[in-house]
Amino acid sequence: MSRWEPNARGRLEQAALELYSERGFDQTTVEEIAKRAGLTERTFFRHFADKREVLFAGAGSLQEFFVSTLASTPDSAAPIDAIAATLEAVSALFRERREHARQRQAVIAANAELQERELIKLASLASALADALRRRGVTEPTASLAAEAGIAVFKIAFERWINEANQRDLSHLIRESLDELKAVTAGT
């Protein structure tokens, strides 16, 4: 019997998200996820440490992408412009994933523990961006403020992207939110 299971990871993710949406996260077992995906529990655990990890498995590579993209922006760019360019590049990762992102967010919004995990993910992203800015020679508190502002813009644009009826591009909403933040802090 072959162990080759085409796109096992993607099938497990899809099955998990469906079940979390239908029954709630707490009411879903790994056994059920594996069964829905037509795979075994053993295969599940080759891909994910636990059922929560299915929702956060991408957090590490998202953070790496943020940091490497920021590192590749020209040194001459002002911190906020480097952050803006980074957020725009990141938005391309989500282009075909709006429905997935919307479902995932709904599952997280329904569960306090998952909300906490999501907050930690965002705080960790902000902290990694501030580190990356400091490596570019940006001093404190500028590095932390630019990073926190960037993550706030990303978070708010992302929420608008998955919740608004008219499906505008995430990159468009990021630019708009950043302009809005500029206007807000300018007091206009």
Place this chain on the structure above:
Amino acid sequence: MSRWEPNARGRLEQAALELYSERGFDQTTVEEIAKRAGLTERTFFRHFADKREVLFAGAGSLQEFFVSTLASTPDSAAPIDAIAATLEAVSALFRERREHARQRQAVIAANAELQERELIKLASLASALADALRRRGVTEPTASLAAEAGIAVFKIAFERWINEANQRDLSHLIRESLDELKAVTAGT
């Protein structure tokens, strides 16, 4: 025997913070906290649900103070000015509490679970401020952006306040961080 225990709550807080600093949060028991404060466990549980709550008991009233202060700023104030006035008023609450705040932050920084709880506190504050701005007629995404920016400024100013050797006023550091955020978002 009298049940009157002068400033039991304050004594428990002080004893808990000392023990968390000396031994670590996980290694401290409620029994030890009560003993150090010269009180009973029963008294501890009249004041706090558990040992974690000692560190976060003020979160609810801090949030109420944030929201009521924001509500009392003139309607004519721009969102960012209303937030700035609110942060300045809040900073007065901490004036005599720098050493306490410094100790508390060190205990939290040493424990992942407490860091999560602190993140939730800050996210909840941002969300309450955004609500309060919407009640003033501020629309989205401006309300959320102003609130997130305000909490980022508060968090960063607070960290500088407890960590910097030269003890500047928290209110001074809040103004400075807000000016810095304005400069950052303006791209200068």
